[in-house]
Amino acid sequence: MNAFRTSAAFFAALLLAACAPLALDRDREAVTAVAQAQAGTKPAWLATGDDRARARAEADRLLEAPLLADGAVRLALAHDPALQALLFEAQGASADATKSARLPNPVFTFERLVRGSGAGAETEINRMLAFSLFEVVAWPARRDAALTRQEAQRLRLAADVLRAASNAREAWVRAVAARQALDYALQARDAAQAGTELARRMEAAGNFSRWQRAKQQAFDADALAQATRAAREAMATREALVRALGLDADQAARLKLPERLPDLPVQAPAEAAALRTALDERLDVRAARFDLETRARLQGLSRISSYVDGLRLGVERNSATGSESQRGWQVELPLPIFDWGDAQRASDQAAYTASLHRAAATGVVAASETREAYAAYRSAHELARHYRDVVVPLRKEVADETLLRYNGMLVSVFELLADAREQSASVALAIEAERDFWLADANLRAAQSGAKSRRIQELP
Numbered sequence: 001m002n003a004f005r006t007s008a009a010f011f012a013a014l015l016l017a018a019c020a021p022l023a024l025d026r027d028r029e030a031v032t033a034v035a036q037a038q039a040g041t042k043p044a045w046l047a048t049g050d051d052r053a054r055a056r057a058e059a060d061r062l063l064e065a066p067l068l069a070d071g072a073v074r075l076a077l078a079h080d081p082a083l084q085a086l087l088f089e090a091q092g093a094s095a096d097a098t099k100s101a102r103l104p105n106p107v108f109t110f111e112r113l114v115r116g117s118g119a120g121a122e123t124e125i126n127r128m129l130a131f132s133l134f135e136v137v138a139w140p141a142r143r144d145a146a147l148t149r150q151e152a153q154r155l156r157l158a159a160d161v162l163r164a165a166s167n168a169r170e171a172w173v174r175a176v177a178a179r180q181a182l183d184y185a186l187q188a189r190d191a192a193q194a195g196t197e198l199a200r201r202m203e204a205a206g207n208f209s210r211w212q213r214a215k216q217q218a219f220d221a222d223a224l225a226q227a228t229r230a231a232r233e234a235m236a237t238r239e240a241l242v243r244a245l246g247l248d249a250d251q252a253a254r255l256k257l258p259e260r261l262p263d264l265p266v267q268a269p270a271e272a273a274a275l276r277t278a279l280d281e282r283l284d285v286r287a288a289r290f291d292l293e294t295r296a297r298l299q300g301l302s303r304i305s306s307y308v309d310g311l312r313l314g315v316e317r318n319s320a321t322g323s324e325s326q327r328g329w330q331v332e333l334p335l336p337i338f339d340w341g342d343a344q345r346a347s348d349q350a351a352y353t354a355s356l357h358r359a360a361a362t363g364v365v366a367a368s369e370t371r372e373a374y375a376a377y378r379s380a381h382e383l384a385r386h387y388r389d390v391v392v393p394l395r396k397e398v399a400d401e402t403l404l405r406y407n408g409m410l411v412s413v414f415e416l417l418a419d420a421r422e423q424s425a426s427v428a429l430a431i432e433a434e435r436d437f438w439l440a441d442a443n444l445r446a447a448q449s450g451a452k453s454r455r456i457q458e459l460p
Contacts, residue, residue, distance in 0.1 A: 027094050027154055034158040035077065038281070038449050039165040040070060044078040045087055055079050063251060066258045069172050069438075072245060076168035080246030083164045090157040094150060101146030103139050106131040109314075122321040128330065130314030145297040152290040159283045162451035164244075169442045171237070171244040173261065177435035178234040180260050181428055185223075185230035188424040192216075192223035195417040219421065261434045264388065268381050271374055275367060282366045282450035288359040295355040299348045366450060373440070373447035380437040387430035395419075395426040 032042040046052045059079045062071050077083065111126035135142075199216040202208035242252045312332040319325040402419040405411045446452045 024091055024094060027091065027150075027157065030151075030154045031158045031161055034155075034283070035161045035165070038445070039073055039077070039162055041074040041077055041165075043083065043087065043161050046084050047088075059247070059251060060254075063254045063256070066256045067172070068258065069169055069262070072168045072172040072241070073165045075245045076164050077161060080164060080168075080244070082246060083161065086160045086164075087157070090153065090160070093153055097146050097150045097153060100149075101143045104132055104135055107314075124318065124320040126316070126318045128314045128316040130312055130330070130332075133313040133331075141297055145294050148290050148294040148297065152287045152294070155283045155287040155290070159287075159449075159451045162283070162446070162449050166442055166446045166451055168241075168244045169445075170439055171241040172257075173435060173438040173442065175234075175237040175241040176257050176261050177431055177438075178230070178237040179257055181431050182227070182230040182234040183259070184424055184427050184431065185227040188421060188428075189220075189223040189227040191417055191420050191424070192220040196220040223421075261431075261438060264381065264384055264434065264437060268378050271371075271378075275370055275374070281448065282370075284362050284450035285359075285366050288355075288362040292352075292355045292359045295348075295352040299352045370444075370447045373444040377437075377440040377444045380433070380440040384430070384433040384437040387426070387433045391426050392423075392430050395423040399423045 028045060036042050044051070044055055046055050055078050059075055062075050067075070107130045109126070109128040109130070111124075113124040113126070115122040115124065196217050196219075199208055199213040203210065203213040238255070238257070239252075242255065245255075247255060314330040314332070315328075316330055317325060317327050399419045399422075402411060402416050
């Protein structure tokens with residue numbers, strides 16, 4: 001009896017040691033640290049009604065003033081229900097990984113047999129507590145592999161968070177640029193309508209030909225079409241922003257945007273710094289390394305498990321009526337007659353080699369994507385500055401000179417209106433250039449973090 005109690009105590013202590021705790025708090029801390037470092041804010045886990053109420057109150061506070069880019073990112077990470085679904089799905093995956101880090105439960109067998117009947121019946125009771133000896137030996141390696149897998153899952157979750165932040169920033173840039181373009185399109189339309197009305201009056205007075213009036217009216221029709229397209233684009237981009245932020249109908253109605261995009265930065269970051277940041281911090285590169293480490297641990301484990309995967313040890317105690325109790329142990333070992341485990345070892349070796357090449361390919365793609373994103377950023381920055389510093393000032397100078405000549409009765413009002421149209425067109429192109437720059441800025445951030453890389457989602 002003492003031996004059985006000692007064995008039971010040993011199994012209990014072993015079971016407690018092998019119960020890996022849930023790592024949900026650590027998951028949140030890791031994702032929060034990445035989001036805070038790369039997105040400037042942290043996600044919120046809305047698990048209860050009070051959490052959702054606080055998130056809505058914060059959203060209402062942000063919507064009281066025109067929403068800036070950083071506010072859009074904060075709103076998306078703390079309010080978007082689509083992101084919340086991803087966060088809690090990731091918690092489920094983390095719990096599954098924790099489960100794989102624990103030992104299988106021991107098996108307790110109780111058997112009661114009766115021989116004969118009546119007063120002379122004999123009762124035999126058999127008890128056995130068994131567990132997988134191989135799982136006990138392999139448990140440290142499985143635990144380490146599961147912990148490494150959890151690290152990779154945390155990086156995938158961080159990528160989901162940063163992707164939501166990037167999508168919100170891009171949607172905000174498009175919405176603000178579309179609204180700014182709409183304002184200038186409406187100004188151009190009003191100027192064209194004024195020119196058309198003046199042309200009609202001058203034609204009626206005999207001072208304008210039909211050809212001149214039709215030409216001016218065609219300008220008016222084009223301006224109206226452009227304003228209509230701009231209004232449609234402003235509406236579409238605003239709704240895209242609403243979806244990226246997860247706003248309901250009431251919140252969408254209260255959403256206010258600034259009148260223009262932010263000023264351009266004075267200079268772009270150095271290429272070497274951008275590349276170094278990417279190779280050090282890209283989530284897909286780090287996840288590929290964790291995946292490779294996991295495969296290496298599992299490969300070493302499979303070399304043993306392919307032979308002795310079914311090794312079981314049990315402690316047994318039997319008692320029968322009128323007889324002394326029997327105590328002993330039992331070993332169960334499958335004989336590798338038909339399956340020597342060579343197929344499993346080959347499969348694990350192939351998986352490890354694939355992970356090795358995948359990690360190398362991920363590093364190559366990370367560097368290439370970052371170089372491409374940086375080149376687009378520099379090009380967009382130079383083009384936006386060219387429009388801001390050269391094209392728009394020149395068009396304004398031409399319009400001012402035309403106005404002086406009009407005041408001196410050296411040019412007609414239609415030449416003045418034509419210059420105004422050209423100035424509005426250059427401003428519209430400048431807005432597009434600024435929009436493209438800020439989109440390139442968001443794309444560079446995503447490239448440096450690897451948030452939008454498909455490879456991080458393709459990792460096992």
